[in-house]
Amino acid sequence: MQIGFALFNGLTVGMSIFLVAAGITLVFGMLKILNIAHGSFFMIGAYVAYSAIGSQPDSTWQLVFAAILSGGVLAALGLVLNAGVFQRLRNIGEAYSLIATFALLMICNGATKIIWGVNYHSVSSPDALAGAVSYGSFFAPSYSLFIIGLGVLTFLILEIVIHRSPVGKIVRAVAHDPWMANLVGLNTSRIYALVVMAAFFCVGMAGGLLLPNQSLTPLLFESYLLQSFMVVIIGGLGNIRGAFIGAIMLGLIEGANFLMLPGLPGILVYVVLVGFLLWRPHGLFPQPGADTADRVEGMAETDGVPATMPPKLLSGGIAAAVLVVGILASTPFWANAGFLFIVGFAMVEAVLALSWNLLFGYAGLTTFGHAAFFALGAYFVGFLLRQDTGIPFLALLSGSLALGAFIAFIVGFVAIRRTSGIALGILTLSLGEILRRAINYSPALGSDDGLSGIPRPQIDLGVILVDLSSERAYFWFLLAACSLVALALWSFTVGPIGRVLIALRQDPVRAEFLGIDVRRYRLLAFVISGAVAALAGALQAPWAQIVTPEAASYLHSTQPMLNTLLGGSGYFWGPIVGSAIFSGISYATRTLAGLSEVVSGGILLVVVLAAPGGVLGLGSRFGRMWRLGAVRKRPGVDDLPQVGKRAVGRP
Amino acid sequence: MIECSNIYKSYGAIPVLKGISLAVVQLETFTIIGPNGAGKTTLFKVLTGEAPANAGVVTFNGENITRLSASARVHRGFGRTFQVARILRCNSVLENLIIALEARARRSELDRLLQLRPTKQIRDDAVGIAGRISLLNKMDVPARFLSHGDRKRLELGVTLALKPKILMMDEPTAGMSPGDRNATIDMIARVKEEDQLTIMLTEHDMDVVAHLSDRIMVMNYGEAIAVGTLNEIRNNAAVRDIYLGEEIGDA
Numbered sequence: 092m093q094i095g096f097a098l099f100n101g102l103t104v105g106m107s108i109f110l111v112a113a114g115i116t117l118v119f120g121m122l123k124i125l126n127i128a129h130g131s132f133f134m135i136g137a138y139v140a141y142s143a144i145g146s147q148p149d150s151t152w153q154l155v156f157a158a159i160l161s162g163g164v165l166a167a168l169g170l171v172l173n174a175g176v177f178q179r180l181r182n183i184g185e186a187y188s189l190i191a192t193f194a195l196l197m198i199c200n201g202a203t204k205i206i207w208g209v210n211y212h213s214v215s216s217p218d219a220l221a222g223a224v225s226y227g228s229f230f231a232p233s234y235s236l237f238i239i240g241l242g243v244l245t246f247l248i249l250e251i252v253i254h255r256s257p258v259g260k261i262v263r264a265v266a267h268d269p270w271m272a273n274l275v276g277l278n279t280s281r282i283y284a285l286v287v288m289a290a291f292f293c294v295g296m297a298g299g300l301l302l303p304n305q306s307l308t309p310l311l312f313e314s315y316l317l318q319s320f321m322v323v324i325i326g327g328l329g330n331i332r333g334a335f336i337g338a339i340m341l342g343l344i345e346g347a348n349f350l351m352l353p354g355l356p357g358i359l360v361y362v363v364l365v366g367f368l369l370w371r372p373h374g375l376f377p378q379p380g381a382d383t384a385d386r387v388e389g390m391a392e393t394d395g396v397p398a399t400m401p402p403k404l405l406s407g408g409i410a411a412a413v414l415v416v417g418i419l420a421s422t423p424f425w426a427n428a429g430f431l432f433i434v435g436f437a438m439v440e441a442v443l444a445l446s447w448n449l450l451f452g453y454a455g456l457t458t459f460g461h462a463a464f465f466a467l468g469a470y471f472v473g474f475l476l477r478q479d480t481g482i483p484f485l486a487l488l489s490g491s492l493a494l495g496a497f498i499a500f501i502v503g504f505v506a507i508r509r510t511s512g513i514a515l516g517i518l519t520l521s522l523g524e525i526l527r528r529a530i531n532y533s534p535a536l537g538s539d540d541g542l543s544g545i546p547r548p549q550i551d552l553g554v555i556l557v558d559l560s561s562e563r564a565y566f567w568f569l570l571a572a573c574s575l576v577a578l579a580l581w582s583f584t585v586g587p588i589g590r591v592l593i594a595l596r597q598d599p600v601r602a603e604f605l606g607i608d609v610r611r612y613r614l615l616a617f618v619i620s621g622a623v624a625a626l627a628g629a630l631q632a633p634w635a636q637i638v639t640p641e642a643a644s645y646l647h648s649t650q651p652m653l654n655t656l657l658g659g660s661g662y663f664w665g666p667i668v669g670s671a672i673f674s675g676i677s678y679a680t681r682t683l684a685g686l687s688e689v690v691s692g693g694i695l696l697v698v699v700l701a702a703p704g705g706v707l708g709l710g711s712r713f714g715r716m717w718r719l720g721a722v723r724k725r726p727g728v729d730d731l732p733q734v735g736k737r738a739v740g741r742p
Numbered sequence: 743m744i745e746c747s748n749i750y751k752s753y754g755a756i757p758v759l760k761g762i763s764l765a766v767v768q769l770e771t772f773t774i775i776g777p778n779g780a781g782k783t784t785l786f787k788v789l790t791g792e793a794p795a796n797a798g799v800v801t802f803n804g805e806n807i808t809r810l811s812a813s814a815r816v817h818r819g820f821g822r823t824f825q826v827a828r829i830l831r832c833n834s835v836l837e838n839l840i841i842a843l844e845a846r847a848r849r850s851e852l853d854r855l856l857q858l859r860p861t862k863q864i865r866d867d868a869v870g871i872a873g874r875i876s877l878l879n880k881m882d883v884p885a886r887f888l889s890h891g892d893r894k895r896l897e898l899g900v901t902l903a904l905k906p907k908i909l910m911m912d913e914p915t916a917g918m919s920p921g922d923r924n925a926t927i928d929m930i931a932r933v934k935e936e937d938q939l940t941i942m943l944t945e946h947d948m949d950v951v952a953h954l955s956d957r958i959m960v961m962n963y964g965e966a967i968a969v970g971t972l973n974e975i976r977n978n979a980a981v982r983d984i985y986l987g988e989e990i991g992d993a
Contacts, residue, residue, distance in 0.1 A: 396832040399841070401858050586858040587844050594830055594841045600792065601828040605845040606816035606904060 095229055097346035103235040105342020106242025107301055112319035112334050113245060114294035120329030121266050121286040122177055125513055127192040129294060130316030131199035132168070134309070136161040136298020138207050141214060141307055148217045148303075151237075158299025165295025166288040173287040178280070179700050185512065186457045190656050191699040193649055196312070197692030204309045204685030216303035234303060241300060245293070246335045253331060262286060266329070309685075317524065317645075321364050324517050327374030336375065358528045361521045368521070369505060372514040395661030395704055396593050397452055401585045412574075419570050423563045430678065435566055437674035438573040439631040440650060444658075444666030445580055446623035447651035452660040453584060454616035455596035456507070459516045459648055460523030464495050464621045466643035468628030470530065473542045473638040484548035484559075488572075491629035492622045499621025503614045520645050527643035541639030545632050565634060572630055576623060577667070583619070584663055592616055653691070657698055659705025668706055743768045743940050744908060749788055749798035751781075758784045759795070760964040766908075771934065771941040771954050776961035777984060782944040783825065785961070786912050789942070790822050791815045802908075821906030825913045827893040831886040835877050835896055838885055839868035842903035867903070874933070875899040891922040895929070902933060909934075911943040915950050927953050960984070 115129045140157040148154045176195065180188040215221070220234040253259040265272040265282045273279050305311070322341055326333020341360060348359035402408060422434050443465055450456040468491035475487055482490075502522060510518050530536050537543070547565050550557040559565045583589060591612055595602035599609050632638050641647060650673075651666065658669030673691060680687035702709045744766045751759040758781045766772040774782050787793040789800055791812035800808045807815055816822075830838050843864045860868075872878045875895040880888065885896060894914065901909065914930060915923045927950055934941055945951050951958060951972070958975045960967045968978045975981055 396830075399833060399837050400860070582858060587860075590837075590841050590844060593833070594845075597830045597832055598828050600824075601830065601900075603792075603812040604790070604816055604820075604822045604828070605842050605900070606813050607845050608811065608813045 093350065097350050098343065099231055099235065100349065101342035101344070101346025102339065103238055103342070104345045105338040105340070106239045107297075108315060108318045108322055108341060109242045109335055109338035110238075110245060110297035110300065111294060111315040112322040112338060113249060113331065114290035114297070115319050116323050116326070116329060116331055116334045117249075117286055117290035117293070118177075119323060120331075121262070121283060121290075122181060123329075124177060124180055124188045124192065125320075125323075125328070126195075127189060127316070128195035128199055129192075129319060130312035130314075131196045131203070132165055132291060132294045133298045133315055134203060134312040135168075135199060136165050136295035137302050137305065137307055137311060138203060138298075139164050139295065140299030140302050141212060142207075144214075146212060146214050148214070151217045151219045154217055154220075154299070154303070157302075158296045161299040162292040162296035165298075166292040169287045169291025170284060172291075173284050176696070176700070177287060178283065183699070183703060186451065187656070187699050187703055189457070189513075189516070190652055191696055193652070194692040194695035194699065197688045198696065200309055200312060201685040201688030201690075201692060205683070205689070207309075209309055209684050212307040214302045214305065214307065220303070238300070242338075246331070249331050317520070318360070320517055320520075321360065323374075324364070324514070325367055325374060327376035328513065330374070330376045333374060333376040355528065355532050358525060358532075361525045361528070364521045365518060365525070368514050368518045369509045372510045395659075395708060396597060397589075397661055397663050398585060399590045399593055416570065416574055420567065423566055428562065431562065431566060433674055433678050435569055435634050436631070437670050438569055439627050439634065440654060440674070441667040441670035442573050442576050442627040442630070443624055444651035444654035444670055445577060445663075446620045446627065448655045448660055448663075448666045449580065449584070449592075449616055449620045449623070451652070451655060452665075453589065453592040453596055454613050454620075455599070456613060456617070457512075457516050458519040459645060459652075460519030460521070461620075461624055461651055462645070462647035463519075463523035463526045463643050464499065464624035465628035465631075465647065466526060466530070466638070466640075467491070467498060468495055468625030468630075469632040469638040469642050470536055470542065470628075471625070472629040473545045473632035474536065476545050476548060476633060477542060479546075484550050487548075488626060488629050491625045495625025496618050496622035498625075499618045500614070503617035503621070507610055507613050507617060520648070523643055523645055523648055527640050530640040530643060537639075539640065541637055541641075542632075543637040545636045545638065547633045547636070559633070569630055569634055576626065580623065581663055588612070588615070653695055655705075657695060657705055659707035661704055662707040665705050665707050672706065743770075744789065744800070744802050744942070746789060746800045747798060749785065749800070750796045751784055751788055751793070752796060758964050759788065762798075762961075762964070762966055764959060764966065764969065766940060766942055768940055769938065770956045771943070773951050773955040773958045774942070774944045774961055775946070775951060775958060776967075779963075780961040781964040782961055783912055786822075786910060786942075786944060790820055790910055792822075816904060816906075819907030820910060821901035821904055821908065822910045823894070823897045823901055823912065823914060825916050827890075827897040829885045829893055829897050829900060832884060834882050834884055835872060835888070836868055836881045838896060838900055839871050839903055840864055842900040843867050843871075846904050871899045871903055874902070874936075875929070891918055891926075894918070894926065898929070898933070902937065905937070906939065908940040908942065911941065913944055913946065915945065915947055923947065923950065926950075930954060 111129070111133050114132070115126055118124060118126045118129075136158075139161040140154075143157040143160055144153055148157070172195070176191065180191055216234045220237050223230045223232045224236060225231070251259075253262060261272075261277060262282060262285075265277060265279050266286075269279050272282075318341060322334050322337040323329075325337035325340060326335070344360050344363050345357070348356065352359060419434065419438070422431055426434065443461065446464075447458070447461045450458055450461075471491050471494055472487050475482060476484075502519075506515060506518055530541075531539055547560045549559060550568075557564070557568075559568050584592070591602070591607055594605065595607060595609050595612060602612075603609050628638075628642065654669035654673055655666040656669065657672055658665030658667065660666075662668075672694075676691050676694070677687045680690055698705060704712070745764070747763040749759050749762040750757070762781075762785055764772075774785065776782055784793070788795045788798075791807070791810055791814070795808065798808070799806060802815070802818055802820075805818070807818065810818075812820075812822075830841065833841070840860045844860060847864065869878070869881075872881055875898060877892060877896060877899065880892065885893065888896060898914075911930070915926050918926060930941070931954065933939065941954070943954070945954075955972060957969065957971060959969045960975060960978070960981050962984050967980050967984065968975055970978070
């Protein structure tokens with residue numbers, strides 16, 4: 092009986108997810124863009140429907156009409172975004188388009204908070220759907236039956252339209268080979284717009300239909316986002332049938348989780364997903380052309396690579412570094428406590444971003460779970476400091492490095508061997524989520540609340556005892572530690588191994604035929620990156636004096652990506668510049684909930700679309716133009732006498 | 743020097759190589775020709791380790807290398823160039839050569855890790871190779887700004903930096919102007935002489951084939967139709983059949 096109920100519940104969950112995932116699948120199938128913002132569009136759909144019907148819909152029809160209205164609003168939004176964003180993303184690298192859709196997610200979430208507020212709303216199901224249908228001792232809530240029916244209906248409509256209709260034939264042709272489709276006279280841009288609108292209509296409608304029995308908060312985007320990803324990954328990206336089967340599988344796994352691991356809700360899905368990705372990285376029904384690994388390996392034309400060697404003259408760089416460190420060191424004398432705190436955080440985030448860019452900008456790997464390493468280090472140090480074990484702090488920091496390296500070696504050894512591209516991204520994301528959930532349900536690690544009241548340590552140097560308990564003292568220690576890590580990483584990247592990584596990022600096949608064992612060097616980068624990320628977490632725990640499971644969340648994992656992209660992934664120092672700018676934005680917009688997300692997301696989107704080289708890329712472009720101007724000026728008529736004089740005056 | 747026997751390879755349900763066997767002897771230039779889709783590039787991929795064969799054995803100097811990765815084969819003396827030159831597009835000519843030289847040096851000298859800049863020796867060698875491939879005047883130009891012919895030459899230079907024993911060249915003159923093509927023929931002949939190389943190449947241009955090849959293998963639909971010298975191939979009835987209407991008879 093319980094099994095039957097769990098199965099039924101699982102089916103309901105599966106169909107709910109399918110309603111959301113159908114849109115992601117359509118967009119991916121057409122544009123080859125994995126739309127991370129999809130969950131936010133679902134949320135906006137739900138809010139639009141809520142605004143239309145309030146918290147107590149009168150009838151089922153009213154709910155359906157509200158859902159169709161949401162669909163219409165979202166379809167219009169889709170039309171705008173297709174022209175303004177998606178079409179521009181088709182010719183840039185996969186990682187950039189992922190990050191652009193993440194920027195959209197931030198903008199949508201921020202806008203939702205500003206428009207609808209952060210309060211909790213709930214909507215009850217209409218009376219006709221509030222009851223249950225029973226067969227003997229088994230009863231099924233009418234609303235669940237409603238959702239299952241709609242899920243199956245949506246699938247059948249999409250299936251028939253895509254695979255059995257003339258329109259579907261055209262759509263499939265354009266998805267398969269847009270260039271050829273264009274040559275035979277199909278208006279591809281109109282078809283793109285049509286499919287994107289259909290996808291957005293689906294997700295808006297899903298938002299409305301799934302509104303009842305849902306808590307409507309600005310966090311709603313999360314609830315279906317990851318599951319939808321899993322569905323499309325399991326099914327094979329861009330395949331509606333695969334998504335449908337994937338959704339049912341996922342629902343059944345959720346049901347099994349409920350029966351077998353009631354204490355750890357939602358964790359089994361991730362475990363199964365990790366296993367699945369390692370088994371079949373391209374899904375149950377791999378689509379030709381959906382195998383994006385090749386596209387990741389070919390870099391976009393606009394990408395730059397970081398310097399392969401130390402500059403000939405180090406003096407300028409040293410002066411700049413001394414200046415920056417000097418200004419940071421003076422912060423405690425002139426800044427208020429809140430600002431000082433932000434600066435400390437920014438330094439740690441900068442180190443985390445540097446470690447992530449070692450993967451992205453150097454080894455050519457895009458991971459979405461970097462925060463997991465950070466959380467490992469933070470919890471390791473936080474837990475042991477609270478226990479007052481007497482282990483020296485520097486030993487704890489070394490321990491966190493070793494822990495990060497060890498876990499990264501195990502994960503990387505398996506993951507890099509089996510996956511690449513989007514599969515690697517989703518795999519690392521899932522591992523991060525598993526860690527976050529495991530922490531969430533571990534009382535020893537403080538569960539949801541995390542570890543608070545972490546004491547700041549003392550460092551015994553034999554001769555003197557350095558007390559880091561004051562805010563100032565720890566800030567200076569943090570600055571010194573972060574600077575040292577940055578310097579060490581920099582030396583690594585401009586040395587011989589850095590050159591190997593830059594080679595394999597640009598062209599793994601060429602690197603292999605230079606005799607470079609690509610997997611081994613990628614694993615090396617993964618291990619170093621994981622170790623440094625764990626160290627960043629370890630340094631942060633005594634600074635914040637609290638560690639929460641959010642440290643491992645995928646939202647935190649995206650922070651280093653944003654910082655890197657904003658600053659410029661083609662520059663070693665890019666992530667630091669990005670961290671500084673992002674921290675500045677979040678400090679300046681801290682008073683209005685949602686504004687900081689809209690501003691950060693907006694800037695990020697503009698950077699990805701208009702200046703993929705980041706702020707430093709823009710800077711160097713302007714620098715080059717300025718120098719070219721100067722070059723052109725030198726042989727000008729006005730300057731000639733001077734040039735001559737200088738030449739003559741030379742002994 | 744390199745031998746393979748009974749190589750089978752299919753992409754999904756489509757068989758591409760159907761039992762290819764060949765043996766290339768030292769210092770020979772062995773050319774594979776055949777119509778588009780004959781499986782020449784796939785055979786190259788199998789021999790160099792870029793793609794695994796479904797069945798068959800590849801040996802190099804008597805060692806079974808069938809299961810070795812491409813990089814491990816490079817360590818044993820493979821050099822490979824591609825139809826479309828694979829070079830590090832964002833790096834300059836000098837950096838391309840330095841990275842290749844370091845990749846080779848690393849196998850013998852691990853102690854150099856703490857020295858960030860390339861050694862004097864490596865820089866000098868890079869300049870030397872740039873001279874051999876006539877790119878001395880473009881040392882600081884990022885590879886993506888090079889002309890098609892220059893890219894092909896740079897790729898050859900990068901491969902020579904690895905001091906290979908056998909050079910595997912997939913269509914070394916694809917897409918070149920006649921002038922560039924003649925220069926490339928001369929350059930390949932010269933480096934073969936200077937570095938005592940064995941060369942395997944695929945080629946469509948019969949001029950190049952005639953100038954460089956010691957022996958030729960003709961492939962069609964994944965099978966080896968004929969192996970022999972230029973004259974033997976010219977007089978082979980099966981080959982004439984495949985190339986009917988093409989100019990192999992009077993090349």
